[in-house]
Amino acid sequence: MTEVLITGAGGAIGIHMLATVLQQTNWNVVATDSFRHKGDFDRITTLLSGLGDDRVHILPHDLSVPFSRRQVDRLRHVDYIINLASLSDVEDSIQEPVPFIMNNTALVLNMLELARQCTGLGAFVQFSTDEVYGPDVADGDGHPEWDTILPSNPYAASKAAQEAIAISYWRSYGVPIVITNTMNNFGEMQGADKYPVKVQKAVADGRTVEVHTSCDGQIGSRHYIHSANAADAVLFILRRGDAYRHQSGQIDRPDRYNIVGDARLDNLEMAQKIADLMRKPLTVRHVNFHADRPGHDLHYGLDGSKMKAAGWKPPESFDASMARTIAWQKANKEWIS
Numbered sequence: 001m002t003e004v005l006i007t008g009a010g011g012a013i014g015i016h017m018l019a020t021v022l023q024q025t026n027w028n029v030v031a032t033d034s035f036r037h038k039g040d041f042d043r044i045t046t047l048l049s050g051l052g053d054d055r056v057h058i059l060p061h062d063l064s065v066p067f068s069r070r071q072v073d074r075l076r077h078v079d080y081i082i083n084l085a086s087l088s089d090v091e092d093s094i095q096e097p098v099p100f101i102m103n104n105t106a107l108v109l110n111m112l113e114l115a116r117q118c119t120g121l122g123a124f125v126q127f128s129t130d131e132v133y134g135p136d137v138a139d140g141d142g143h144p145e146w147d148t149i150l151p152s153n154p155y156a157a158s159k160a161a162q163e164a165i166a167i168s169y170w171r172s173y174g175v176p177i178v179i180t181n182t183m184n185n186f187g188e189m190q191g192a193d194k195y196p197v198k199v200q201k202a203v204a205d206g207r208t209v210e211v212h213t214s215c216d217g218q219i220g221s222r223h224y225i226h227s228a229n230a231a232d233a234v235l236f237i238l239r240r241g242d243a244y245r246h247q248s249g250q251i252d253r254p255d256r257y258n259i260v261g262d263a264r265l266d267n268l269e270m271a272q273k274i275a276d277l278m279r280k281p282l283t284v285r286h287v288n289f290h291a292d293r294p295g296h297d298l299h300y301g302l303d304g305s306k307m308k309a310a311g312w313k314p315p316e317s318f319d320a321s322m323a324r325t326i327a328w329q330k331a332n333k334e335w336i337s
Contacts, residue, residue: 008085010040142301153295183223225261260304263318
């Protein structure tokens with residue numbers, strides 16, 4: 001039986017990855033999480049109580065600490081590793097960069113040390129972000145795979161460092177790395193510090209929504225994708241076969257894919273979309289946030305043509321997945337409190 005190890009399974013993206021694997025495959029799952037973060041354990045228990053699935057083994061573990069020999073012996077036969085775990089709040093990384101970067105680099109080192117002791121590992125998916133490439137222009141086509149890495153803040157730098165470390169293990173030790181870069185994820189059970197949830201809370205309470213705008217009037221923009229769509233893309237990649245491995249003597253690269261949805265919106269458009277779905281008025285205030293926080297880029301973008309050419313497309317549209325998310329969170333208000 002195929003077995004997959006998913007790190008950060010209790011996170012906002014991880015819970016959709018876990019659900020997608022359970023719903024689309026017959027694989028067994030080892031789900032690791034430190035449960036240090038608010039809501040992580042509740043997400044997993046909520047999901048498993050609804051699915052009633054016995055294919056999941058929960059392994060509580062702080063990934064900034066190496067695995068024990070007993071844990072390595074238990075995990076060395078997994079077929080795939082999907083490494084989602086990371087601290088991800090940009091503002092936190094700007095305020096406290098040292099522990100933030102140390103955590104994210106330590107955890108990827110410990111995961112890769114585990115991976116190089118695995119027998120028969122088909123792929124190690126290093127789940128990364130569009131932010132490693134730095135800003136995009138407002139009307140650009142987005143960064144293609146292997147564009148210049150130019151992170152603007154310590155969070156993005158820590159993700160770029162994770163990628164670089166993973167590539168070194170691919171070349172030095174033969175770990176079958178696959179790097180995925182994706183845009184802003186959203187979905188049910190998302191953390192209350194993320195923009196879509198902040199907007200939903202403000203609109204529900206009748207408060208003003210802050211819209212980040214540059215000094216010359218440009219409104220910040222992002223690509224958006226539902227986490228279930230991102231998870232579907234990862235499974236699509238894994239089903240294509242084992243990852244490409246470094247060929248001795250070759251100047252080559254591991255597999256890399258941009259995971260891109262069907263929506264690029266500026267912050268005002270996103271806020272208006274949420275307010276419309278909630279059937280409530282929207283009041284906004286434009287804030288030149290980027291002048292005080294230069295590490296927050298105004299625009300991000302990815303070129304999704306490679307995955308499209310391979311035959312993947314998001315199984316659910318942005319509009320449908322956003323409507324479903326808002327409806328679910330209205331019915332489960334404890335998740336956005």
